Amino acid sequence: MSAPAADSFDYVVVGSGAAGAIVAARLGEDPALRICVLEAGPPDHRPYLKLPAGFIKVIFNPAVAWQFSSEPTERTAGRRIPLPQGKTLGGSTSINGLVYNRGQHEDFDGWAAQGNAGWSYDEVLPYFQRSEHFVDGGDPALRGHNGPLKVSLPHWPHPICEAFLEGAAEQGLARNPDYNGAYQQGVGYFQRSIHNGWRMSTAGCFLRPAVRRGNLDVRTGAQALRILVEGGRACGVEYLQDGVRRQVRARREVVVSAGAINTPKLLQLSGIGDGERLRALGIATQVHLPGVGQHLKDHFSVRLVASVKNATTINELARVPRLWGQAWQWLRGKPNILQLSPSVVHWFAASQPGRERPDLQGVFSPASYREGYVGQLDVFPGMTCGVWQHRPQSMGTVQLASNDPLADPVVQPRYLEDEGDRLTLIRGVRLARALLQSQALARYRVDEVMPGPQVQSDDEILDFIYRYGVSSYHLNGTARMGPRPEAGAVVDAQLRVHGLQGLRVIDASVMPEITSANTCAATMMIGEKGADLLRRAG
Numbered sequence: 001m002s003a004p005a006a007d008s009f010d011y012v013v014v015g016s017g018a019a020g021a022i023v024a025a026r027l028g029e030d031p032a033l034r035i036c037v038l039e040a041g042p043p044d045h046r047p048y049l050k051l052p053a054g055f056i057k058v059i060f061n062p063a064v065a066w067q068f069s070s071e072p073t074e075r076t077a078g079r080r081i082p083l084p085q086g087k088t089l090g091g092s093t094s095i096n097g098l099v100y101n102r103g104q105h106e107d108f109d110g111w112a113a114q115g116n117a118g119w120s121y122d123e124v125l126p127y128f129q130r131s132e133h134f135v136d137g138g139d140p141a142l143r144g145h146n147g148p149l150k151v152s153l154p155h156w157p158h159p160i161c162e163a164f165l166e167g168a169a170e171q172g173l174a175r176n177p178d179y180n181g182a183y184q185q186g187v188g189y190f191q192r193s194i195h196n197g198w199r200m201s202t203a204g205c206f207l208r209p210a211v212r213r214g215n216l217d218v219r220t221g222a223q224a225l226r227i228l229v230e231g232g233r234a235c236g237v238e239y240l241q242d243g244v245r246r247q248v249r250a251r252r253e254v255v256v257s258a259g260a261i262n263t264p265k266l267l268q269l270s271g272i273g274d275g276e277r278l279r280a281l282g283i284a285t286q287v288h289l290p291g292v293g294q295h296l297k298d299h300f301s302v303r304l305v306a307s308v309k310n311a312t313t314i315n316e317l318a319r320v321p322r323l324w325g326q327a328w329q330w331l332r333g334k335p336n337i338l339q340l341s342p343s344v345v346h347w348f349a350a351s352q353p354g355r356e357r358p359d360l361q362g363v364f365s366p367a368s369y370r371e372g373y374v375g376q377l378d379v380f381p382g383m384t385c386g387v388w389q390h391r392p393q394s395m396g397t398v399q400l401a402s403n404d405p406l407a408d409p410v411v412q413p414r415y416l417e418d419e420g421d422r423l424t425l426i427r428g429v430r431l432a433r434a435l436l437q438s439q440a441l442a443r444y445r446v447d448e449v450m451p452g453p454q455v456q457s458d459d460e461i462l463d464f465i466y467r468y469g470v471s472s473y474h475l476n477g478t479a480r481m482g483p484r485p486e487a488g489a490v491v492d493a494q495l496r497v498h499g500l501q502g503l504r505v506i507d508a509s510v511m512p513e514i515t516s517a518n519t520c521a522a523t524m525m526i527g528e529k530g531a532d533l534l535r536r537a538g
Contacts, residue, residue, distance in 0.1 A: 009036040009217070011534070012237050012250040013257055014224045014266065017091020018520050019507040020257030021202035022131065022527030024218075025210035027534060034215050036248050037207070038239050040223040040262075041087035044203045049094045052194050053338045056375035058095045059473075064088040065095050068261050068411055070396075070471070075416040077467040083298075083411060083475065085259050089220065090203030092259070096473065096520055098192040098199060098341040100151045102128055102180045103515035103522055104357055111512045115483040116493040118529075127528035128180075128521065135195065138178050148205040149524070150195035154344055156335045160311050160366040160383055160444050161189070161345050167438025171431065173349055184516065185358050187347040193520075197330055197339040202524065222246075225405040227254055227270035227503065229286050234503035240405075253534060256505045257527070260475035263509040264293035264398045265409045267479065267490075272497065281403045287499040291488035293409075295480050296396040297514040299361070299472035300415045301388035302425070302465050304432050305368045305450040308381035310443055314340075314367035315377045343386070347435065351389075351427040358516065360428045362387045362435070371450065371468075382449065385436050387428035388472050390516035393418040398478050415469065425469075426461050474519040479509035494533050495526075506530030 013024045016039040024037045041064055048054030049064065058064050066087045069080040086092035105121040112120035129144030134151045137143075165175060168187040176186030193200040210216050221241055228236040228247065236249040256263050267273055271286035273293060278285050317326055317337050329336035343363035351360050368382030369375070396413035416422050436448065447453075451464040482489030485498040491510050497503040508523045515522045 007247070008249040008251060009034045010250070010252045011035045011255060012248050013037045013255045014237060015039065015091060015257035015259065015262070015507065016089050016203065016207060016218065017086055017257060017259060017507070018093050018202055018523040019527030019530065020255070021090060021093075021207045022524055023255055023257060023506050023531045023534070024216060025206035026528065026531035028210045028213055028216040030535070031213065031215060035217070037216065037218045038222040038224050038237060038248070039089055039218065039220045041089070041220065043220050044089040044094050044201065049088065049090075049201070050199055051338055052098055052192070052197070052199050052341055054199075055095065055097055055342055059084050060375070066262070068408060070415070071410060071412040073414070075466055076469065081413070081415070081471050083261065083471055084473065085261055085475075088203075089207060089218070090201035092473070093193070093201040093520060094199070094203060097343060097518070098194055099343065099518045100132070100180070100191045100193050100521050101346075101517040102525070103517035104184050106357060107513070107515045107517075111481070114512050116481050116512060118493055119481070124525055124529060127525045127532075130528050131524050134180075134191070136191075139181050142181050143178070148209070149193060149202075150200050150205070151191050152194055153189050153191060154340060156340060156344065158344070158366050160308065160313065160441070161364070163440045163444060164345055164364050164383075164435065164438070167440030168347060168435060170438050170440070171349070171434055173347055176348075179346065179348060180521075184348045185350075187345065190341060190343055190346050190363075192341045194339060194341065197333065197336075223406075224258065224266055225269065227256070227266065227272070229270065229500065233501040250502065253502045253504060253537075255530070255534070256503070257507040259507055260296065260478050260509045261398050261409060261411060263505055263507055264478040265400065267292050267497075267505075268400045269403070269405050272500065277399065281400055283403050287497070289485055289490055289498060291480060291485065291490045293398040293478050294395075294488055295477040296398055296411070296413055296475060297392060297394075297477045298413050298415070299388040299390075299474045299514070300392065300413075300421075300425070300469050301386050301472045302429060302469045303384050303386035303450070304429065304436060304448065305378075305382055305384050306436050306448050307446040308366070308383050308444050309446050311366070311381070313381040313383060314365065315380065315382055318377055349431060351424050351431070359390045359424060360387055360431065361390055361517070362428070362432055364435075368449070383436070383444070385432045387425070387432045389421055389424045389428060391514060392421045394421050395477070413471075413475075416465070422462060425465055426458050429461050429465065472518070474514065476508040476511040476514055476519055479505045481510040481512050494537075495530050504530065504534070
């Protein structure tokens, strides 16, 4: 998937994920431009990368995913929390849970209110619409229907899902036909980047068609080592491919779209970051930007499990011989578990009465995973209700461990450091438990298995969260956007790195605050808007 190599291009894009693939593809619409994409991982040819149910087979596979982890703390019960990031064409859109969830209108209005002109909801809405093709309708004033990325509802009827939705009304949660529309609150089926049973990644939807135009060179197995800087301007990238250090030059700009962990790592390796820290590692400072690697945020989630009666769950359908029947259904284009995202149903709710907008997101599925086992379903019929806090105040860091470009950085999200975060998630667990205990689910529910009825007090629930909470893989904010670098901003509202010409960051790292949602859709929007900013700059 590559044109003949060249030493010099108009733009060099580091990373081919949710934002980078879109940036490269949109720039390539101008036949006069030549663009090079550097992707550290391999091509996205593996079958499990294409099949939605393959999520669990690839997200912890080091061949296609960076296997980062957090530093342990007492609030993770001394555990290192896995933080996988995509390492293949399409980046995390090739390995993620496929949920398409933009966030709340207020999220983006909040970005603009922090001094980031052009990033209000009304101003970013066209970029959401440009990418998407929502095949299941929606308000055309708010939804896109002509973009490359197909988005769909599951169309997989299951009695337990319907009972869960019915039971949510007992907690005051009404069905919302489109949480990406006018408002988010309520319950319903998740919208997913899936079409005709296949995963829709940015590699397949954006990169592959763009390569056919002939002006886009995609180099796989090419790990960026540092950004080349001359005279206060980024002029290229040094990268490692096949064990050989190489360089590629950018005539116009270098774009870093490497994700919330690898982007600050690359910036710091290039001398862009806190000068004192860089000097301690023997790295010459190009630009003193203390905000690089700061303000890391994520959604820390926990799941509750109940055993099931009177219905067949995914736990049984995923085992032979029933699995062969599901594969046959997939081949026939009929509803089946192979075309499902890990979570089927959503719920968005306020943790307390009087809150103006939801601060909790929940997921539900007629499936459950074995405690202590990666990717293994329980042997009994089960259902899961998970929850996380939308807008955590706890924030962490991504810092170099050494000046070795091949060494993993030190990632410390500081989950649940903020007391308000802890209280909100405790309330979230109580609401998730109430949803599982609804009257509508009574005919299917046997017992709560996790955490179990013995866990009742706030302290007991918090201990459960500490011991079993995990990342939702929504990392962001480590090169945040803002007008004042002295206040921690790394890029301006044009996504240009403060204090250096010819360098932009275009990915989830730039989010000034975490979105009230899974972050992939907003990251794709950032890619669309970032491409426009580059084209306008010329």
